Amino acid sequence: MNPDGNRISPDGALLTHDGFPPDEMERRMRVEIWADVLCPWCGLGSHRLSQAVSRFEHGDKVDVTYRSFQLDPNLATDTILTTRQLLGNKYGLSGPQVEEATRRVEGLAERDGLRPYTVLDNRVANSGLAHEYLAYATTQGRHLEAWRGIFGAYFGEVRPIFTVDDLVPLGEEIGLDPTGTRKALVERRFQDQIIDDAREAAQLGVRGVPFYVLDDRYAVSGAQDTDVLLDALNTAWAAEPTG
Numbered sequence: 001m002n003p004d005g006n007r008i009s010p011d012g013a014l015l016t017h018d019g020f021p022p023d024e025m026e027r028r029m030r031v032e033i034w035a036d037v038l039c040p041w042c043g044l045g046s047h048r049l050s051q052a053v054s055r056f057e058h059g060d061k062v063d064v065t066y067r068s069f070q071l072d073p074n075l076a077t078d079t080i081l082t083t084r085q086l087l088g089n090k091y092g093l094s095g096p097q098v099e100e101a102t103r104r105v106e107g108l109a110e111r112d113g114l115r116p117y118t119v120l121d122n123r124v125a126n127s128g129l130a131h132e133y134l135a136y137a138t139t140q141g142r143h144l145e146a147w148r149g150i151f152g153a154y155f156g157e158v159r160p161i162f163t164v165d166d167l168v169p170l171g172e173e174i175g176l177d178p179t180g181t182r183k184a185l186v187e188r189r190f191q192d193q194i195i196d197d198a199r200e201a202a203q204l205g206v207r208g209v210p211f212y213v214l215d216d217r218y219a220v221s222g223a224q225d226t227d228v229l230l231d232a233l234n235t236a237w238a239a240e241p242t243g
Helices: 040-055 083-091 095-111 128-139 143-157 164-173 178-186 191-204 226-238
Strands: 029-035 062-068 211-214 218-221
Touching (some): 029 040, 029 226, 040 062, 040 143, 062 128, 062 143, 062 191, 164 178, 191 211, 211 226
Antiparallel strands (some): 029 211
8 A cells, every 4th residue: 555545456556545546447527507497598508518518528427417596586486477577677678679689599599409499488487496396306316307307398398487386297207206396395495405506606706697617617607609618528628637
């Protein structure tokens, strides 16, 4: 055994604590993406990240983790607005300005293979409970299925995702027990976790989403093109592993 605690094989080769040569240990890369389920750029960014990982040479060694970030946590929980109403009220946009902004992201999504992708003619409300549903699904081993499923349901099918009754069927579709899902949401069991995610995002300086962190040291902000995300994956992989 050498001073670092690693063992030496009979032929003199250095072994790790697990008994494997260092160059044979499987390396993995972690990619975190902060997102809001109501954010059309986040749904597009999620899709582009999936595409980048599928094209990445070491894509099978990438672990993607979604983190919750509510763009407007003060949005009413008992009122559902149209996208036109929200953007008009919050940013003072006229009808034509709202249409121009939303049609742009819809067009980009269609170009990237997301059809349909409805932003302008959708509904908006507080996303807190939806994020709690995602946190619960994560504890049940359905992390990626839940996040990708909720983006597909909301933007692809224009399904509401704001109440317990909206969310329980989404869970059933990915194999979650409806009784367990309902109980977790009614009890607001994961509310603190959403707050913790927001606090960590603030510490990282996140001001908007999507926001990606690769291997805890490379950051990419915004719904960048798939090629940009692929370049980021290659850069992070080429660097010396941390830890």
